[in-house]
Each structure stands twice: as structure tokens, then as C-alpha cells.
Amino acid sequence: MLDRALVLTRNPGAAYRIYDGQATIVLPEQARVTVLNEVGSLVWDRIDGRRTLGEILDAVGETYEVTPEQLERDVQEFLDALREHRMVS
Amino acid sequence: MANALEKITASNWDRAVPMSALLELTFVCNHACSFCYNSPTGQREMTTAEVFDALQKLADFNILYLTLSGGEPLVRKDFFAIAGRARELGFAIRIYTNAFLIDAAMAKRIKDVANPVEVEISIHGATPATHETLTCVPGSLRKVIEAVRFLRAEGVKVVLKSPITRANQHEVLDLYRLAQELGAVIIFDPVITPRDDGDKDPLELMATDEFLQTFWTDDAYAGARQENVPLPRNDAPGEAVCGTGRSALAIDPYGNIYPCVQWRRSAGNIKELTELKGMWRTSPVLIEVRQAAVDMADKLRAQKEAGQSGGFCNFCLGVADLQTGDPLSYYPQAAKNAEFRLKAFEAWKEKTGKTAEDLGETLSKCSM
Numbered sequence: 001m002l003d004r005a006l007v008l009t010r011n012p013g014a015a016y017r018i019y020d021g022q023a024t025i026v027l028p029e030q031a032r033v034t035v036l037n038e039v040g041s042l043v044w045d046r047i048d049g050r051r052t053l054g055e056i057l058d059a060v061g062e063t064y065e066v067t068p069e070q071l072e073r074d075v076q077e078f079l080d081a082l083r084e085h086r087m088v089s
Numbered sequence: 090m091a092n093a094l095e096k097i098t099a100s101n102w103d104r105a106v107p108m109s110a111l112l113e114l115t116f117v118c119n120h121a122c123s124f125c126y127n128s129p130t131g132q133r134e135m136t137t138a139e140v141f142d143a144l145q146k147l148a149d150f151n152i153l154y155l156t157l158s159g160g161e162p163l164v165r166k167d168f169f170a171i172a173g174r175a176r177e178l179g180f181a182i183r184i185y186t187n188a189f190l191i192d193a194a195m196a197k198r199i200k201d202v203a204n205p206v207e208v209e210i211s212i213h214g215a216t217p218a219t220h221e222t223l224t225c226v227p228g229s230l231r232k233v234i235e236a237v238r239f240l241r242a243e244g245v246k247v248v249l250k251s252p253i254t255r256a257n258q259h260e261v262l263d264l265y266r267l268a269q270e271l272g273a274v275i276i277f278d279p280v281i282t283p284r285d286d287g288d289k290d291p292l293e294l295m296a297t298d299e300f301l302q303t304f305w306t307d308d309a310y311a312g313a314r315q316e317n318v319p320l321p322r323n324d325a326p327g328e329a330v331c332g333t334g335r336s337a338l339a340i341d342p343y344g345n346i347y348p349c350v351q352w353r354r355s356a357g358n359i360k361e362l363t364e365l366k367g368m369w370r371t372s373p374v375l376i377e378v379r380q381a382a383v384d385m386a387d388k389l390r391a392q393k394e395a396g397q398s399g400g401f402c403n404f405c406l407g408v409a410d411l412q413t414g415d416p417l418s419y420y421p422q423a424a425k426n427a428e429f430r431l432k433a434f435e436a437w438k439e440k441t442g443k444t445a446e447d448l449g450e451t452l453s454k455c456s457m
Contacts, residue, residue, distance in 0.1 A: 013204050015181035017153040019097050019106065024153060026181035028206045029244060035093035 002072050004054030008047045008079070008088045018045060027087065034085070039064060040078050047088060102329075102336055102456075105379060107369070109154040109337035109456065110147050111185075111350050114140065114171065116160040116342055120187050121225040122213070124254065124291035126351075127160060128284050134342035135360070137167040141174050143340060143359045148178040150365040154206070155180035158350075160342070163190045172203035185209040185250075188236035189229055196239035207246040210236065212275070214256070215263035223256055237271045247273040252281055253304070254294040261304065265313040277313055279304060280422045282408045285353050289412070298425060305429040306436065318437045319430035321400045323451035324390050329382035330404055332456035334375040338365075348378040349455075352407030352416075381406055381416050388417060401434060402427035403452065 016025040023041035025034045036044055042063060046056045053075075061071055082088045101108055116129035135143065147155065155175055162168055163186050175182055182203045188210045191199070199205065212233055214220035220230035237247050249268050253261060261277060268275035279301055283289045296304070304310050311317045329335055334348030334356075344360040346368070347353050356372040359365070369375060385404055392399025404423050410416040438444065 015153065015176075015179050015206075017108070017151050017179070019101055019108075019151070022093070022097060024094065024097055024108075026153065026206060028181065028204050028246070031206075031246060033094055035097055037093075 002053055002057070002076055004052060004057065006053040007049065007051070008053065009049040010044070010047050011087050011089070014087060016044070025087065027085075030085070032085070034087070039074060043075060043078060044082075102332065105335045105369075107150075107152060107335065107337050109156070110152045111156040111158055111337065111339040112140075112143065112147075113158050113160065113339070113341045114162040114165050114168065117164050118159060118161040118187070119164055119189050119226065120161065120229065122211075122223055123225070124223070124252065124281055124294050126282050126284050126291070128286035128288070129160075130343070132343045135344055137170060139344065139360055140167075140171050143344065144171070144175055144178055144180075146359060146362065146365050148180065150369070153181055154183065156183040156185055156209075157203075158185040161187055161189070163195070169198060169202050172199075176203060181206045183207050183209060185211075187211050187224070187229070188233045189226065191232075191236035191239060193239045193242075196236065196243050196245070199240065200243040200245055205245060207248050208240055209248045209250055210273075212249045212251050212264065213254070215260040215267050219257050219260055223254065234267075234271065237273050241272045247271070249273050249275040250278065251275060252278045253296045253300070254281060255297055255300070256294060258296045258300040258304075261313055262309065275313070276315070277304075279426055280403075280405070280408065282351065282405075282422075283411045285411070287411055292412075292422075295422060301425055302429050302432075305426070306433040318448060319401055319434045320448060320450055320452040321434065321445050322386075322389055322393060322402070324386040326387070326390070327383060328386050329379065329454075330386040330389060331382055331406065331454050333382050333406055334378035335382065336456040338369075348375055349407060351405055352378065352410060354378065354410075378406070378416075385417050398424070398427035398431040401430035401452070403455065405455065 013029055014025050014027050016023050018041055021038045021041060023036040023044045039060060042060050043056055046059060057071060057075060115134055116127050182205045184205050210233055213223040217230045221227055240247050251264055265275055279296060281291050281295045284291060304314060305319060333352055337349060339347040339350040340359055344358045345355045346357050346359055354374050356374040357368050362368055385406060389399035389402055402423050406416040409418050409420050412420045
């Protein structure tokens with residue numbers, strides 16, 4: 001179960017732009033460039049240290065026709081991957 | 090199968106959506122390299138506020154990679170204010186410097202403020218005598234080596250850039266070993282270019298033909314040239330030969346916008362524009378430059394099909410225009426390097442019985 005009150009922060013070293021709806025993220029300390037899919041990019045773009053996870057989920061849910069359960073599962077998987085790569089905290 | 094990054098990069102390239110910009114912060118330099126391409130005109134360089142404004146316009150234009158260059162960018166007293174602003178605006182930063190001012194404290198500041206993807210440092214010899222003959226600054230090689238160590242200690246990637254000249258060609262292998270010892274990447278450029286004002290004096294320093302042949306054919310240089318075998322071009326019809334006016338742009342210290350760092354055809358001045366998108370789409374200079382890049386690829390492809398050296402040519406339209414007055418005209422450095430690359434490729438084919446298809450990759454295009 002996702003904690004909807006959680007407020008996430010992007011790795012401050014990350015530089016990114018969105019091309020074709022896909023976030024292209026550069027992490028200098030890891031010499032890594034990551035391209036997110038469109039749903040991931042919507043989430044990433046809204047992680048700003050202020051919005052709650054609930055607000056981000058609601059925004060993504062307004063854009064894509066998915067059930068709330070499916071959306072939570074997808075976002076959970078996505079956030080796990082971001083955390084593993086130290087892209088968010 | 091292309092990965093997601095390759096797909097985005099290719100899509101942006103096809104649609105001429107630039108991902109990179111090079112911003113020359115100043116033409117002032119604390120070195121006096123005899124082959125430097127910069128040609129200051131004496132105009133007033135951009136103020137801090139004007140640079141900040143330019144950065145905002147580049148960010149609004151969705152530029153991801155920003156190279157802070159010069160002259161020597163670190164001589165600007167507001168360099169860290171600019172780098173900090175660039176980072177706030179979300180750029181992935183590269184810094185191109187001669188490293189003369191980088192001590193331990195500055196290396197830490199570079200890491201903390203700019204958090205660069207890489208710092209690119211010019212190096213011209215593996216011995217003080219050679220490096221300093223070209224930079225005209227005593228002690229400058231020691232400063233480069235120390236700077237690389239300080240930056241590496243901070244975890245910053247360092248890319249050494251070394252134009253090959255007849256003054257340092259005998260030290261290329263030593264330079265390659267030095268880079269390895271320092272934990273740095275090194276990129277050699279066998280092409281010396283005229284100055285931006287057309288002055289051809291630097292061409293007298295070009296590496297000798299004998300050396301260039303050795304560089305491209307001798308296995309001892311495989312690491313230095315970053316190719317075991319010279320890779321052929323593989324431009325499809327309609328593809329551009331390079332990313333000029335397409336994948337990147339360059340801006341000089343006066344605010345003039347160019348299709349790339351090497352081709353100084355001004356498409357406007359960033360100080361006079363409210364945004365870059367309209368200019369990028371409608372500038373007659375950029376439209377012409379993009380078409381020239383496609384025309385040149387066609388020309389090289391025809392050469393390749395005829396078994397000539399164009400198929401192995403890393404062609405620069407900017408150098409061609411500067412040197413011959415025609416951006417589609419072969420210039421001697423391109424021709425020589427392409428001929429030696431073709432010979433080396435033919436020798437490899439003969440020795441191994443393999444073909445270009447067996448290599449599995451083709452020559453990377455210059456995207457600045």
C-alpha cells in the first residue's frame with residue numbers, strides 16, 4: 001500500500017528534460033542517463049519535494065485510463081526502481 | 090535494437106530538436122596557444138545578467154547538455170554564479186577548460202556548485218617542454234596533471250582533449266598512458282583547423298602525413314584513436330553528415346548564435362531574441378546549414394559507393410567553409426585522414442577476410 005502522504009525529493013544531482021513525453025535524466029555521479037516511459041515521466045516531473053504521492057497519483061490517474069489499483073502497483077514498482085538507483089529519496 | 094536513449098536521441102536528431110548547447114563565456118584566456126581557433130572581435134562580452142538571461146532561454150528551449158567554454162571560462166569572476174544558475178535551471182553541465190586555475194579548493198567547488206557530467210581539459214603534450222611550447226605558459230602541464238588528480242579525487246569525470254600537431258605527435262602514446270594513469274579519458278583530434286577569422290597559420294602545425302598514416306594504421310595506436318579498425322560512415326539518403334544546426338548550437342561571448350562551434354555563421358543574437366524556438370525553425374542560415382549537411386552526406390555516400398575515401402571521412406562543414414570557402418568542398422586534413430582510414434580498413438579486411446558488416450558499428454557523427 002502506497003503512503004499517499006509521502007513527499008518525495010529528486011536526487012539534487014539529477015539533470016533532466018522531457019522529450020516526446022519521456023524524461024531523459026542525467027546523473028553525473030553515476031555516469032548514468034535514464035529515459036523514463038510516459039507514466040514514469042509524469043510521476044518524475046511532479047516529484048518536487050512539495051507534492052504528496054497522493055497528489056501525484058491523482059494527476060497521473062486523470063491522464064491515463066487505469067484502475068486505481070493498477071496505478072498504485074505501477075507507481076510502486078516505478079518508485080522502487082528510482083530508489084534503487086538513488087534517483088529519489 | 091535501439092535502447093530508449095538511442096531512440097530519443099535519434100528522434101530528436103531527425104526532427105532537428107537540439108539537446109546540447111555550448112556557451113563560450115569569454116574569449117579571455119590565461120594561455121596563448123598558437124593554434125587556438127578563437128578570434129575575439131573586441132565587442133563587449135555578455136554581463137552576468139545577460140548570461141543568466143541566455144541560460145533561461147536555453148532552458149526554455151529544452152536544452153539538456155550545456156558546455157561552459159571559452160577562451161578560459163574559469164577566468165570569469167562570476168563563473169560559479171553562472172554554473173550555479175545553470176544547475177538550478179536543470180542543465181547537465183560540462184566545463185571545457187585549460188585547468189590552469191583548478192586547485193584542490195576549486196575542484197571541490199566545481200563538484201559542489203556545478204556537479205558536472207564531465208570536465209574537459211586541453212592537453213598538448215606528455216612532457217612540460219612539449220605542452221608548454223604550445224600553451225606558452227611555464228608550469229601549465231603540471232597544473233593540468235594536478236587539476237586532473239584534484240577533480241578525480243572529487244569523483245568528477247575528466248576528459249582530456251588533445252589536438253595532434255607536429256609538435257606533440259611523438260608523444261601521443263605517452264599522453265594516452267598518462268591519461269590512463271590519471272583515470273581520465275583522452276580524445277585525440279588529428280585535425281587542426283584555421284582560426285575562426287579564417288587565419289590559416291595554425292595549419293602549419295598539422296601532424297605530418299607519416300604520423301597520420303601511423304596513427305590510423307598501427308595497432309599500437311588503437312587505444313589512442315578509440316577504434317581498433319577505422320569505422321565506415323553509413324548515412325542513409327536524406328541523413329545529415331553531422332549535427333550542425335540540428336543536434337546542438339553554440340553561442341559566443343557576445344551572444345551570437347551559431348549552428349555549431351566550428352561553423353561561425355550567425356543565426357541571430359540571443360540578447361535580441363525573446364525565445365529560441367522560432368529562430369531555430371525559421372532562420373535561413375540554419376535551414377541552409379541543415380540542407381548542406383544532408384548534401385554533404387550524399388556526396389560522401391557516392392564516394393563510398395565508388396570505393397573512395399569519403400566513406401571513411403569525418404567531415405566538418407565548418408572547417409571546409411572556413412578553409413576553402415565552400416562547406417561541401419574536401420579540405421586537405423579531411424582528405425588525408427580519410428585516405429589513411431580507408432587504407433587501414435582495407436588492410437584489416439585483407440588480413441581478416443571480414444567486411445564492414447562484421448564490425449557491427451559505424452562512424453559516430455559529430456554532434457558537437
